[in-house]
Amino acid sequence: MSEKYDAIVIGGGHNGLVNGAYLARAGLKTVVLEKRHLVGGAAITEELKPGFKFTTFSYALSLLRPDIIQELELVKHGLMVLPMPNNFTPAENGDYLFLGADSQQNYHEIARHSAKDAEAYKDYWHDIKQVVQAVKPLVDSIPPDITSSEPEELARLASVGAHLGRQNPKVLHLLTRLLTGSAADLLDDYFETDVIKAAFCSSGLIGTKVGPRSQGSGLVLLFHKLGYFDGSIGDWGFHKGGNGGFTQAVARAAQAFGCEIRLNAGVSEVITKNGEAIGVALQNGDELYGDTIISALDPRRTFLQLVEPRDLPTDLVETIEKFKFQGVSSKVNFALDGLPEYPTLPGRTDIFRGFMNIGPTVDYIERAFDDAKYGWYSKRPYIDCAIQSTIDPDMSPPGKHIMSCFVQYTPYKLKGGDWDTERENLGDTVQATLTEFFPNFSDLVLHREVVTPLDIERTVGLSEGNIFAGEFMGPQMYFFRPAPGWNQYRTPIKGYYQCGSGTHPGGCVMGAPGKLAATQIWGI
Amino acid sequence: MVKTTPFYPRLAALSETMLWKHWSGYAAAQNYQFSTLFEYFAIRSGVAVFDTSPLFKYRIQGPDAESFLAGVLARDIRSCPPGQAQYTIWCDSDGYMLEDGVVLRLSDDEFLLTAAEPNLLYFSNLIGRRRVEISDISKEYGILAVQGPHSRTVLAQLTKTAADLPYFHVTQTKVAKKSVILSRTGYTGDLGYELWIKADDALAVWDALMAAGTGYNIMPMGLWALKMARIEAGLLLLDVDFASAKHAWVDGQRETPLELGFDWMFRKLGGEERPFIGRTAIENEIKNKTSRWKTVGLMLDWQHYDQTYENLGLIPPKDTTPIEEAHSLYDAERNYLGYATSLMYSSLLKRHIAIGKVPPHLSTPGSEAYIELMIVHRPQYVRANVVRLPFYDPPHKKR
Numbered sequence: 058m059s060e061k062y063d064a065i066v067i068g069g070g071h072n073g074l075v076n077g078a079y080l081a082r083a084g085l086k087t088v089v090l091e092k093r094h095l096v097g098g099a100a101i102t103e104e105l106k107p108g109f110k111f112t113t114f115s116y117a118l119s120l121l122r123p124d125i126i127q128e129l130e131l132v133k134h135g136l137m138v139l140p141m142p143n144n145f146t147p148a149e150n151g152d153y154l155f156l157g158a159d160s161q162q163n164y165h166e167i168a169r170h171s172a173k174d175a176e177a178y179k180d181y182w183h184d185i186k187q188v189v190q191a192v193k194p195l196v197d198s199i200p201p202d203i204t205s206s207e208p209e210e211l212a213r214l215a216s217v218g219a220h221l222g223r224q225n226p227k228v229l230h231l232l233t234r235l236l237t238g239s240a241a242d243l244l245d246d247y248f249e250t251d252v253i254k255a256a257f258c259s260s261g262l263i264g265t266k267v268g269p270r271s272q273g274s275g276l277v278l279l280f281h282k283l284g285y286f287d288g289s290i291g292d293w294g295f296h297k298g299g300n301g302g303f304t305q306a307v308a309r310a311a312q313a314f315g316c317e318i319r320l321n322a323g324v325s326e327v328i329t330k331n332g333e334a335i336g337v338a339l340q341n342g343d344e345l346y347g348d349t350i351i352s353a354l355d356p357r358r359t360f361l362q363l364v365e366p367r368d369l370p371t372d373l374v375e376t377i378e379k380f381k382f383q384g385v386s387s388k389v390n391f392a393l394d395g396l397p398e399y400p401t402l403p404g405r406t407d408i409f410r411g412f413m414n415i416g417p418t419v420d421y422i423e424r425a426f427d428d429a430k431y432g433w434y435s436k437r438p439y440i441d442c443a444i445q446s447t448i449d450p451d452m453s454p455p456g457k458h459i460m461s462c463f464v465q466y467t468p469y470k471l472k473g474g475d476w477d478t479e480r481e482n483l484g485d486t487v488q489a490t491l492t493e494f495f496p497n498f499s500d501l502v503l504h505r506e507v508v509t510p511l512d513i514e515r516t517v518g519l520s521e522g523n524i525f526a527g528e529f530m531g532p533q534m535y536f537f538r539p540a541p542g543w544n545q546y547r548t549p550i551k552g553y554y555q556c557g558s559g560t561h562p563g564g565c566v567m568g569a570p571g572k573l574a575a576t577q578i579w580g581i
Numbered sequence: 582m583v584k585t586t587p588f589y590p591r592l593a594a595l596s597e598t599m600l601w602k603h604w605s606g607y608a609a610a611q612n613y614q615f616s617t618l619f620e621y622f623a624i625r626s627g628v629a630v631f632d633t634s635p636l637f638k639y640r641i642q643g644p645d646a647e648s649f650l651a652g653v654l655a656r657d658i659r660s661c662p663p664g665q666a667q668y669t670i671w672c673d674s675d676g677y678m679l680e681d682g683v684v685l686r687l688s689d690d691e692f693l694l695t696a697a698e699p700n701l702l703y704f705s706n707l708i709g710r711r712r713v714e715i716s717d718i719s720k721e722y723g724i725l726a727v728q729g730p731h732s733r734t735v736l737a738q739l740t741k742t743a744a745d746l747p748y749f750h751v752t753q754t755k756v757a758k759k760s761v762i763l764s765r766t767g768y769t770g771d772l773g774y775e776l777w778i779k780a781d782d783a784l785a786v787w788d789a790l791m792a793a794g795t796g797y798n799i800m801p802m803g804l805w806a807l808k809m810a811r812i813e814a815g816l817l818l819l820d821v822d823f824a825s826a827k828h829a830w831v832d833g834q835r836e837t838p839l840e841l842g843f844d845w846m847f848r849k850l851g852g853e854e855r856p857f858i859g860r861t862a863i864e865n866e867i868k869n870k871t872s873r874w875k876t877v878g879l880m881l882d883w884q885h886y887d888q889t890y891e892n893l894g895l896i897p898p899k900d901t902t903p904i905e906e907a908h909s910l911y912d913a914e915r916n917y918l919g920y921a922t923s924l925m926y927s928s929l930l931k932r933h934i935a936i937g938k939v940p941p942h943l944s945t946p947g948s949e950a951y952i953e954l955m956i957v958h959r960p961q962y963v964r965a966n967v968v969r970l971p972f973y974d975p976p977h978k979k980r
């Protein structure tokens with residue numbers, strides 16, 4: 058059986074869908090092939106218990122590029138990003154940091170801890186936003202290939218240099234500190250209060266095997282500030298119906314542009330002929346032929362599994378073999394009978410309308426990381442919680458709630474153990490930690506879903522459960538994502554491209570890799 | 582002291598921000614929570630309640646009530662049978678718009694009408710020899726607008742009639758054992774209801790409503806959230822999108838119903854004899870095509886908007902609070918075209934939108950206009966396109 062397409066996209070995660078949508082919009086006969094029974098990859102919503110919608114993996118939205126919303130007409134297809142107005146970080150002594158939508162109130166809330174920190178808060182955001190503005194054009198364009206001496210690439214490199222040269226030196230300096238330094242060092246320069254530093258350093262470790270004091274956590278922090286909520290840099294929202302609601306909207310948009318989506322269509326390999334990609338073989342034995350084959354999977358799968366490594370340059374194979382995945386994140390999602398109570402704020406439910414950070418001090422988070430360094434999961438994990446039903450009532454039956462908990466650190470490789478044995482122990486650890494802060498928590502649990510790095514790998518295919526399809530670390534970004542010379546969505550095999558989170562700019566529900574790859578493929 | 586509505590004791594307790602505006606002499610919340618957007622999205626994704634009690638409310642009753650209203654209101658009230666509601670407008674004899682409001686027809690000869698401004702004298706003066714009584718019942722009732730995709734589910738717990746009350750229908754029922762008038766109306770462009778509640782029963786009904794809505798995150802919303810929704814719904818606001826002809830000084834300030842986009846109310850004029858105030862002028866305006874403006878939706882070009890700010894070294898602001906002052910519109914050569922009101926960034930649509938007044942020949946969807954924005958103390962011109970109103974019209978509104 059054979060069919061001929063202009064473009065075949067392997068993997069119906071959001072990047073595959075975005076890529077397929079852009080290619081179809083450009084007039085290409087395009088198909089997206091998804092292994093599972095639903096699209097979305099790491100951005101899905103599943104009703105695991107009647108009426109309870111679980112955001113199995115990703116749970117919040119910010120980095121999605123605004124131009125994709127417009128160009129793919131996502132609003133028309135159901136995009137609805139709800140605000141998460143508040144942010145709550147319990148401290149260890151019953152105190153807390155509760156930030157909301159009003160900057161003047163936030164001043165007073167921080168000033169409760171330190172008046173200097175309250176003033177610094179505004180400076181901190183102003184500085185971060187300047188850096189974000191400075192790097193935005195680099196995030197949203199195809200990076201230069203530094204291995205090339207082609208005039209076009211040299212010009213591209215020169216324009217990056219010129220762009221950076223135009224920036225205020227203070228901004229460049231801060232950018233460098235972020236790219237190379239630790240989140241904790243940076244925050245020390247602005248703040249003196251522990252709970253504030255703890256709350257703000259958390260974006261420096263999401264998804265990554267670094268602690269707040271590790272070099273490199275600055276980069277992760279910056280990456281998580283590259284998004285927007287309605288033009289407000291660094292703010293996050295929650296998609297109606299969870300991130301699965303988002304990927305369904307992208308799928309509808311793709312289909313409206315004429316892109317075909319096939320479910321239960323896992324690809325076993327890319328078919329090549331004379332060094333050129335000409336089609337794909339499905340796990341069920343079917344074959345599909347196309348002019349351009351695009352892998353939306355991570356670099357390990359793209360280069361080492363979908364094609365024969367022997368058909369690739371040895372340097373590339375080596376780089377990809379050494380590409381760090383080392384996932385450290387898990388999810389524990391709960392169906393709750395009611396809202397937890399924070400003892401010093403009895404009856405308050407507004408504290409749950411947004412992210413809730415369980416990581417009361419920098420030491421706490423760093424110690425959680427220590428456990429992972431030595432091969433085990435944190436005894437007292439860092440947890441990023443969100444009770445999404447307080448924002449979107451359709452996430453749970455009336456009066457009940459759904460809670461998403463993103464947990465670190467949980468290394469993919471356990472020393473002297475395995476995740477199939479430890480899964481429920483991790484669930485217990487998380488539940489016990491939450492009960493430390495919210496004494497009534499355990500009584501509320503109706504259902505629990507534990508998603509370890511191994512489960513992420515098994516279900517979505519993200520190697521070693523790395524949520525970004527490859528670590529965010531200097532040697533794996535920009536010029537080097539996923540490998541020097543292969544950071545422009547091409548591969549050494551003619552007609553074979555890559556568009557997943559393992560390409561520039563990287564992971565998160567962002568869509569940029571999918572879009573930029575389409576630009577490279579079709580000059581859109 | 583500023584006046585307060587019958588719901589005030591509950592609303593005051595829910596106001597985090599204490600931002601109250603004076604609306605017809607009543608304290609009306611701009612918002613309750615620090616995040617206005619959170620209230621706004623309750624309208625689009627959950628359920629929100631707005632206290633619309635400061636509206637003027639009139640009961641128009643008597644055997645000639647229908648024929649009276651047929652002659653006073655520009656939209657034909659005879660097409661609104663008992664049990665239904667109608668959005669309506671009234672004009673002066675020169676065919677200029679005075680005001681708009683909603684009529685609830687409770688029976689053959691009993692109507693309720695809301696208005697933004699006092700109209701008792703105005704309507705009473707027009708009764709003549711008709712057997713009609715008009716009474717100002719503004720203080721007798723409080724009104725709650727319960728709006729949002731979950732409004733039906735919540736209200737149906739309190740009164741079964743809500744479950745199948747069709748769009749723009751009205752009924753009398755009981756909530757928390759209190760008699761209320763329930764209409765399937767609103768000012769948000771979403772699924773929604775309005776409840777007329779006797780002032781003395783206000784708190785009992787409020788409490789029942791809040792209890793029924795807890796599981797759906799019911800929350801009060803202030804004027805800002807309401808105004809964001811009404812712009813997306815393409816619903817005009819007096820003193821923002823038009824002025825009442827009554828106390829205007831010059832015709833330049835006045836607008837006709839055709840200019841405001843209400844031509845659909847007059848499609849059947851040819852086939853009916855009904856004399857009403859402004860009819861001749863409106864017919865002439867239709868016949869002679871003398872409309873000066875056409876009211877349209879404007880969507881700003883997102884790329885041009887962002888670039889305009891970025892070229893000036895700024896982060897493009899996406900402010901969701903409606904700007905009520907007018908902005909000038911120009912063509913590509915900077916010739917004056919018209920003006921835009923109610924400019925805001927719609928968080929739902931991810932675009933800046935506004936209500937535009939443009940010359941009729943430039944009112945077709947897709948036509949271009951440049952809106953003047955002051956950026957760093959200088960005017961900048963951002964491209965916008967004409968679109969059909971409303972900007973947002975979800976299928977569940979009428980379902």
Ligand SMILES: Cc1cc2nc3c(=O)[nH]c(=O)nc-3n(C[C@H](O)[C@H](O)[C@H](O)COP(=O)(O)OP(=O)(O)OC[C@H]3O[C@@H](n4cnc5c(N)ncnc54)[C@H](O)[C@@H]3O)c2cc1C
Binds near residue numbers: 099120323517556559
């Ligand atoms: C637990 C977790 C929490 C996260 N939280 C957030 C968050 O809150 N916000 C955020 O922005 N980001 C978050 N992320 C990161 C973000 O979700 C991912 O970076 C992003 O979704 C990856 O998208 P993708 O399209 O590149 O790849 P994926 O989503 O991994 O998509 C790949 C797709 O390919 C399919 N596939 C795999 N193999 C094959 C095959 N052989 N043939 C066909 N199809 C195949 C998979 O089923 C999958 O659908 C989180 C990730 C995880 C895992």
